[in-house]
Amino acid sequence: MPRFLLACIALVAAAPAFAAVPLPPAPAVDAASYVLLDAQSGQVLAQKDPDARRAPASTTKLMTAYVVFQDLAAGHIKLDTQFTVSKKAWQQIGSRMFLKPGSQVSVDELLQGMLVPSGNDAAMALAQGVAGTEAGFVTMMNADARALGMRNTHYANPTGLPDDGLYTSAADLATLSRALIRDYPQYYHYLGQKELTWNHITQPNWNKLLWLDPSADGLKTGYTEDAGYCLAASAERKGQRMIAVVMNVPQKSKTDNMANYQHLAQVSESLLDYGMRFFGTRKLYDGDARLGEARVWKGGRELVAVGPAQPLYVTAPVGELPGVKVETHLQARVPAPVAKGETVGEVTASYGGQTLVAAPLVALRAVPAGGVWPKIRDTVLGWVRATGIGARL
Numbered sequence: 001m002p003r004f005l006l007a008c009i010a011l012v013a014a015a016p017a018f019a020a021v022p023l024p025p026a027p028a029v030d031a032a033s034y035v036l037l038d039a040q041s042g043q044v045l046a047q048k049d050p051d052a053r054r055a056p057a058s059t060t061k062l063m064t065a066y067v068v069f070q071d072l073a074a075g076h077i078k079l080d081t082q083f084t085v086s087k088k089a090w091q092q093i094g095s096r097m098f099l100k101p102g103s104q105v106s107v108d109e110l111l112q113g114m115l116v117p118s119g120n121d122a123a124m125a126l127a128q129g130v131a132g133t134e135a136g137f138v139t140m141m142n143a144d145a146r147a148l149g150m151r152n153t154h155y156a157n158p159t160g161l162p163d164d165g166l167y168t169s170a171a172d173l174a175t176l177s178r179a180l181i182r183d184y185p186q187y188y189h190y191l192g193q194k195e196l197t198w199n200h201i202t203q204p205n206w207n208k209l210l211w212l213d214p215s216a217d218g219l220k221t222g223y224t225e226d227a228g229y230c231l232a233a234s235a236e237r238k239g240q241r242m243i244a245v246v247m248n249v250p251q252k253s254k255t256d257n258m259a260n261y262q263h264l265a266q267v268s269e270s271l272l273d274y275g276m277r278f279f280g281t282r283k284l285y286d287g288d289a290r291l292g293e294a295r296v297w298k299g300g301r302e303l304v305a306v307g308p309a310q311p312l313y314v315t316a317p318v319g320e321l322p323g324v325k326v327e328t329h330l331q332a333r334v335p336a337p338v339a340k341g342e343t344v345g346e347v348t349a350s351y352g353g354q355t356l357v358a359a360p361l362v363a364l365r366a367v368p369a370g371g372v373w374p375k376i377r378d379t380v381l382g383w384v385r386a387t388g389i390g391a392r393l
């Protein structure tokens with residue numbers, strides 16, 4: 001295990017005496033699982049059974065969208081690319097866009113049909129259009145889930161219709177929601193569109209939070225009898241963005257389904273309000289900000305500048321941000337050659353002894369292997385340190 005050199009950088013010269021309002025507990029949420037996190041820092045601010053595996057229902061379509069957005073960004077398809085609606089897509093049960101078999105529909109229209117009225121026919125048409133087969137697309141979904149670190153997720157279809165092999169967790173849905181906002185902001189508007197008119201049929205978005213809260217701007221609902229009512233929601237107020245995921249919210253009315261979706265929105269809003277009211281977020285450093293230097297072992301240069309790979313944010317209770325401390329932990333020896341972007345340590349932000357956020361520190365430039373002299377010098381230096389001769393002289 002590498003040894004680490006510890007350097008401490010305080011955000012203030014001396015921590016002030018805090019007079020912040022005591023932090024109240026998170027609201028009692030009528031959900032089997034939930035997660036509230038800050039979208040910029042990624043910090044979880046409240047949670048309940050976040051890793052429990054549950055049926056995701058149509059929140060599955062968030063990963064379907066992620067895969068499609070990935071293909072769009074890579075240039076493999078375009079928004080005006082036309083996909084043919086198969087008989088299998090047309091036969092999908094549940095919520096529908098009301099596609100016609102054999103028709104040609106653009107990716108742009110299919111995304112709206114999948115994400116606004118939650119059309120299962122649109123989701124299947126997108127999956128088959130991107131990957132050729134549903135099975136091939138599901139493979140892509142699971143690969144992206146692994147890449148995003150969604151450890152309690154497995155996909156079995158692109159729609160969210162019940163399947164024993166389909167499950168996710170509130171924490172994983174929050175991770176996916178954050179990735180959608182971070183990685184594909186150019187397509188985020190699809191996740192907040194309030195209604196869609198297609199083939200002379202107008203259907204509203206099932207996410208009633210879009211009407212209830214002006215700051216709420218997207219993501220996705222889901223419902224099956226097994227999953228209960230689910231919602232991944234995001235809102236932005238005064239530059240601060242929160243993500244709230246609630247899963248398996250129980251039914252409130254057996255006769256008024258809109259009342260159930262209204263209740264779902266209210267449950268989510270209570271979490272978002274809590275995060276916005278009692279927590280603040282600050283950018284500590286831009287990506288590639290120079291935070292120090294690491295010693296390069298047997299390299300063409302003795303030192304390499306290090307910094308965070310991405311902008312680093314921290315979230316803390318309102319009034320307590322000035323007391324947050326930042327520490328950099330660097331490897332004592334970084335063996336050459338060193339690639340630009342290679343992880344050489346970690347930067348952490350903490351308050352009151354509790355780590356709030358941790359991120360890798362990376363080399364900000366490449367360092368090649370050194371010639372004969374650096375290798376001899378560092379070999380001898382390593383031998384001297386190992387034997388303790390230097391300490392006895």
